[in-house]
Amino acid sequence: MSNTTTVRIGVLGAARIAPNALIAPARDNAEAEVVAVAARDRDRASAYAQKHGIGRVHGSYEELLADPDIDAVYNPLPNALHARWTLAALDAGKHVLCEKPFTSNAAEAKTVAEAAEKSGLVVMEAFHYRYHPLAQRVADILASGEIGTLRHVQAALCFPLPKFSDIRYNRDLGGGAMMDAGCYALHMVRLLGGGEPDVVSAHAKLHKPDVDRAMKADLVFPQGHTGALTASLWSRDLLKITASAVGDKGRVNVFNFVMPQGYHRLTVRTADGKRVEQLSKRPSYSYQLDAFCGAVLRGEPILTPPSDSIRTMTVIDEIYRKAGLTPR
CATH class of the missing domain: 3.30.360.10 (Dihydrodipicolinate Reductase; domain 2)
Structure with a gap:
């Protein structure tokens, strides 16, 4: 649960799905703000940020996770990278909205679920x-x-x-x-x-x-x-x-x-x-973004927690x- 009134979200990767899945919904959601994007290619991230009205650009995923002005990350990276970067986000103290499928396999899902439980942070699989x-x-x-x-x-x-x-x-x-x-x-x-x-x-x-x-x-x-x-x-x-x-x-x-x-x-x-x-x-x-913000800001329950992802x-x-x- 956050003590702020807005969830400041950073995007991992200049993904094609993010405009529909997050950026557009955030424009109509008073509790969400997409504040940063990171990509391995900084020029690509800059062009993406300019196109979608995102204020900050980071030249690496690590740099974005270290940003103290980000509360949560959206993880739309390739499936094989979901576990790695969700775990890294949790280590950095960020809530995570992770694209489906949650991880590559059930063993990875269990590892992420355990980390999420210990962190007390919101981790939600994006079955919108x-x-x-x-x-x-x-x-x-x-x-x-x-x-x-x-x-x-x-x-x-x-x-x-x-x-x-x-x-x-x-x-x-x-x-x-x-x-x-x-x-x-x-x-x-x-x-x-x-x-x-x-x-x-x-x-x-x-x-x-x-x-x-x-x-x-x-x-x-x-x-x-x-x-x-x-x-x-x-x-x-x-x-x-x-x-x-x-x-x-x-x-x-x-x-x-x-x-x-x-x-x-x-x-x-x-x-x-x-x-x-x-x-x-x-x-x-x-609706998905409403639920994510409600979980982060007020501790409201979600329908797609890591326990569901394991199954x-x-x-x-x-x-x-x-x-x-x-x-x-």
């Missing part, structure tokens, strides 16, 4: 969709018992990424479809399923050895219902962003659970008929093993 009212509405419908006892849940996130030089295809940087698109699908399946699933089987399509361009997995939950996920960066499933839960009294279908601000559709079917709901068009990233990464590791690949 989870903070949008759509995700909570789906969870509430399932908890209400409206569709009865769960039988099966599933989620898919597939989109085309034909630029094979992208870091998301780089094994050394924690790449792979399961790490990128798949972590969203798995997180949603865990939300729908209401527990921690075991991996029954997994099948990957490879871009190159040990780098998946697509992944499918079958799951089972302790309560007995089954689950499934599909993730793809390049496959015949060019574009698919869906989730569903089937119970013995009905079903829930969700279109575009990841970016509901663009367009989304929540459909509930029971013996009473069909109902379509649409919720807020406010960006999921804005996600544990299943991702097992999916890779069941697919005959090695965890990142």
Whole structure:
């Protein structure tokens, strides 16, 4: 909990995701201010800062972390660097909003979680969709018992990424479809399923050895219902962003659970008929920043703490093993 009224945030890296994920939402949030950016190339950081109206530039990540006028850092670095720089930020006394996936694997997630617990600082994984009212509405419908006892849940996130030089295809940087698109699908399946699933089987399509361009997995939950996920960066499933839960009294279908601000559709079917709901068009990233600031400034609870990240990464590791690949 902070004794200030504003969270001053520094960005690690001149990342493409930061303008939508943080910089734009911060402009409309009285409790957040993006005050600095750091990059390995200072000229690149300077150009980025000028373009996005960021006041200070640091020539290294270490320099940014040493800045006493920064309360928190946003970590959108490549997956393989998430643990290292989140730990460094904690050592520097900074709160952290870390992009998903939280770390490269479950062992790293446990290490970061332990450091976060000891520090007393806020560490939050940036599953922004989870903070949008759509995700909570789906969870509430399932908890209400409206569709009865769960039988099966599933989620898919597939989109085309034909630029094979992208870091998301780089094994050394924690790449792979399961790490990128798949972590969203798995997180949603865990939300729908209401527990921690075991991996029954997994099948990957490879871009190159040990780098998946697509992944499918079958799951089972302790309560007995089954689950499934599909993730793809390049496959015949060019574009698919869906989730569903089937119970013995009905079903829930969700279109575009990841970016509901663009367009989304929540459909509930029971013996009473069909109902379509649409919720807020406010960006999921804005809700996420609200939650982060609330946690830092007032100690409010978050939905994606490191303990949740460990559970996600544990299943991702097992999916890779069941697919005959090695965890990142």
